[in-house]
Amino acid sequence: MSQYPxxxxxxxxxxxxxxRYKPVFSKPNKTCHLCAMGPCKLTPPAPPxxxxxxxxxxxxxGSGRVGKCGIDEKGFKAREALLDAVIGASGHVSHAARLxxxxxxxxxxxxxxNMGSHTSMPTPITTLITGCTPKNIGEFKDILVYIxxxxxxxxxxVNFGTEASPEDFVSKMLHxxxxxxLAMELADxxxxxxxxxxxxxxxxxxxxxxxxxxxTSKPVILIIGHNSTVAHEIMxxxxxxxxxxxxxxxxxxCAASDGARHSHGFKIIGNQASQIDVIKSGIADMVILxxxxxxxxxxxxxxxxxxxxxxxxxxxxxxxxxxxxxSPDEASEYITRNGTGIILDKKKxxxxxxxxxxxxxWSVVRKRKEVEKMRSLEDxxxxxxxxxxxxxxxxxxxxxxxxxRDSEIRGVAPSIIMGDIPGIVGIFGxxxxxxxxxxxxxxxxxxxPINSDSDV
Ligand code: SF4
Numbered sequence: 001m002s003q004y005p006x007x008x009x010x011x012x013x014x015x016x017x018x019x020r021y022k023p024v025f026s027k028p029n030k031t032c033h034l035c036a037m038g039p040c041k042l043t044p045p046a047p048p049x050x051x052x053x054x055x056x057x058x059x060x061x062g063s064g065r066v067g068k069c070g071i072d073e074k075g076f077k078a079r080e081a082l083l084d085a086v087i088g089a090s091g092h093v094s095h096a097a098r099l100x101x102x103x104x105x106x107x108x109x110x111x112x113x114n115m116g117s118h119t120s121m122p123t124p125i126t127t128l129i130t131g132c133t134p135k136n137i138g139e140f141k142d143i144l145v146y147i148x149x150x151x152x153x154x155x156x157x158v159n160f161g162t163e164a165s166p167e168d169f170v171s172k173m174l175h176x177x178x179x180x181x182l183a184m185e186l187a188d189x190x191x192x193x194x195x196x197x198x199x200x201x202x203x204x205x206x207x208x209x210x211x212x213x214x215x216t217s218k219p220v221i222l223i224i225g226h227n228s229t230v231a232h233e234i235m236x237x238x239x240x241x242x243x244x245x246x247x248x249x250x251x252x253x254c255a256a257s258d259g260a261r262h263s264h265g266f267k268i269i270g271n272q273a274s275q276i277d278v279i280k281s282g283i284a285d286m287v288i289l290x291x292x293x294x295x296x297x298x299x300x301x302x303x304x305x306x307x308x309x310x311x312x313x314x315x316x317x318x319x320x321x322x323x324x325x326x327s328p329d330e331a332s333e334y335i336t337r338n339g340t341g342i343i344l345d346k347k348k349x350x351x352x353x354x355x356x357x358x359x360x361x362w363s364v365v366r367k368r369k370e371v372e373k374m375r376s377l378e379d380x381x382x383x384x385x386x387x388x389x390x391x392x393x394x395x396x397x398x399x400x401x402x403x404x405r406d407s408e409i410r411g412v413a414p415s416i417i418m419g420d421i422p423g424i425v426g427i428f429g430x431x432x433x434x435x436x437x438x439x440x441x442x443x444x445x446x447x448x449p450i451n452s453d454s455d456v
Contacts, residue, residue, distance in 0.1 A: 003131035004146050007153060007175050014171035023170050025077040027084075032067050032076050035160040040067035042076045071164050078169035083158045085173040086151060089180035091292050093147050094315060095226050096187035098291075100140045102229040102346055103194040109138025113189060116199025118405035125185040129178065137190045144186065147179045191228050195262040198402045206396040207260040209268040211278065214248050219357035220283055222307075223251040223259060224275060224298070225290030230312050231259035231266060233350035234288075247357060252278060253293050253430070260399045268397060272430045276301060286357050288349065291315040293430075299340060308356060309340045312349045317342060328352050332359070 002009040032040045043065040066072045071079070103111065113134055115122035127133045130143055154172050157163040163172070191197060198204040214220055223231050231251060238244045250267040251259045252275055259266040270278055272293045279287065279298060282305030289298065291313040299318050302309050311320050323331040324344040328351040335341040336356050343349035415421045 003129075005129065005175075005178075007150070007172060010175065010178075011168075011171050014174050015167060017174070018167055018170060023078070023081075023173075025081050027077070027080055029080065030073070032071070034079075034158075035069070037068045037160075040069075041065060042067055042071075042073040044073050069160055074166040075164050075169065078166040078173075079158055079163070082154065082163075082169045082173050082176070085176040085180075086154050086158065089176045089183070090151055092180050092187070093144070093151060093183040095292065096140075096183040096190070097144045097148070098313060098315075099187050099227055099229065100137060100144060100190050102227065103137055103190050104141075106229065106347075107137070107194045109136060109141075111137045111194050113137065114193045114199070115189060115403050116201070118200035118407070119403045120406055121410075122403070123185060123189055125181050126189075129182050137194060140186045140190060143182070147183055150175065150179055191258065191262075192402050195228065195232055197258075197261040198399065200401060200403045200405045204399050204401045205264045207264055207266065207268060207399055209395055209397045211269045211274075211281070211283065213267055214250055214269060214283060216248075216283060218246060218248050219285045220248045220250065221286045221288060221353055221357060222269075222278070222284035223249070223255045223288045223290075224253060224294060225255045225288075225313075225316070226253075226258070226292050227290040227313065227346075228255065228258035228262065230288055230290060230346045230349055231255060232262055233346050234353060235259070235263035235266060237347075237350050237354055241354070243354060243358065247354070255290065257400060260397075261402075264399070273432060279307065280305065282307060286310065286353050288312060288353060289316055289318075294318075303339050306339075308335060310335060310349050310353055311340075311342045312344060312346060314344065323352075324348070328355060332356050 030042055032038050032042060045064040064073055067076065113122050113136060121127065121133075123133055126143060130146070132139070132143075134140060134143070154176050157169070157172055163169055192199060221234060223234075231249065234249055235244075238247055238249065244265065248267065249259075249263075249265070250256070250269045252268075252270050253272040256266070256268040256270075260268055269283075275293070275295050276297070278284070279295075279301045284302070284307045286308045287298070287302050287310070289309065289311045292315075294316050295301075299309050299320070309318075309320070311318055320340045320342045321334070321338070322344070323334055323341045326334065328348055331341060331343055331348065332352045332355040335352060336359065341352075343352055412421060416423045
């Protein structure tokens with residue numbers, strides 16, 4: 001296999017896989033809006049003698065309705081699927097690049113890759129794809145540049161008048177998936193190494209979970225997103241300044257899981273699906289956002305309950321004012337007065353957050369909202385515990401243990417392959433939001449039965 005493979009390096013192998021495994025495109029959409037010549041309504045191959053074409057697309061007799069650019073229905077659906085794959089991969093790649101940048105700024109480019117003693121191969125995916133085994137996190141930059149370049153080529157294939165073959169679109173989706181996995185490994189190895197997260201040891205620590213575990217008599221800082229550096233900065237700054245027992249730092253979603261991996265006093269209070277309920281409860285005095293899984297109405301809802309918002313990434317700016325160039329004092333003053341602001345420097349954001357939540361000025365606001373907050377928190381707890389998924393179950397959760405040990409995978413690989421011992425399939429994901437948090441438009445186009453899509 002080629003090192004740093006380009007799209008064509010694995011194309012033949014992808015086609016071999018496609019002969020064996022048929023792809024499924026589950027999106028029900030049949031109308032293309034990609035370019036200014038559209039919209040075009042596309043249909044699968046029609047019976048011979050079908051004629052028409054006066055409502056958008058052209059009709060080829062016997063071959064279904066195609067777009068004005070000539071793309072057929074299978075190509076259109078495969079193209080949409082490639083776009084989805086590139087969007088998803090871009091989220092992880094962007095996160096990995098921003099996280100690596102933050103960690104290099106904080107710990108230096110020579111910060112060693114350290115995945116502990118339980119694995120002899122610290123970066124298995126990276127080594128397989130690139131042929132190199134990075135020794136420090138500074139070396140991740142070149143690999144991320146490779147991934148970013150490949151993603152641009154994949155995105156360009158989605159462009160009007162470029163790729164048309166369903167098989168090639170799917171091959172490119174597999175390429176996007178490979179890049180996505182590579183970026184995810186880099187992000188996790190960087191944070192495990194730099195922030196000394198668990199490295200495969202047994203009995204990783206237990207942390208408290210559940211909204212009920214928050215002491216609302218203290219200022220509450222809630223972190224939502226994926227970039228674990230802001231939680232790291234806040235926890236360390238609070239400790240350095242003797243504020244650790246005077247504030248509550250908690251999180252939702254991935255920011256929470258990763259925050260708890262480096263700081264065991266960090267509380268996980270819910271997942272992405274409970275985001276709007278937690279925000280509306282007013283439990284948070286301060287909400288820190290980074291990127292991904294952030295609800296579009298988070299600023300509006302947070303401000304209704306007097307929660308302050310600090311956004312920390314360029315990807316999720318939400319129309320807020322950028323205060324990165326201001327001093328922590330100036331930024332804090334602006335945010336206290338206006339309720340929102342962006343600070344891209346995570347250390348400065350942490351300083352501003354602490355400064356605000358322990359300030360005299362903010363304690364007046366806190367007192368004003370305290371009664372209301374307690375009442376809404378009670379309602380919220382009832383609401384969450386009545387949910388079928390019971391978001392609010394408090395208890396203990398074992399934090400992510402880090403890399404799989406050699407003894408758990410490579411040492412037993414022959415036995416797993418030969419079927420002597422069972423393998424494990426893990427299926428993970430976030431629960432769906434409860435009814436009433438948003439309305440999903442089912443649209444007029446019905447989902448396409450899987451079988452009709454399975455013959456690319
Ligand atoms: S890309 Fe093709 S199918 Fe899509 S809107 Fe443009 S012309 Fe129509």
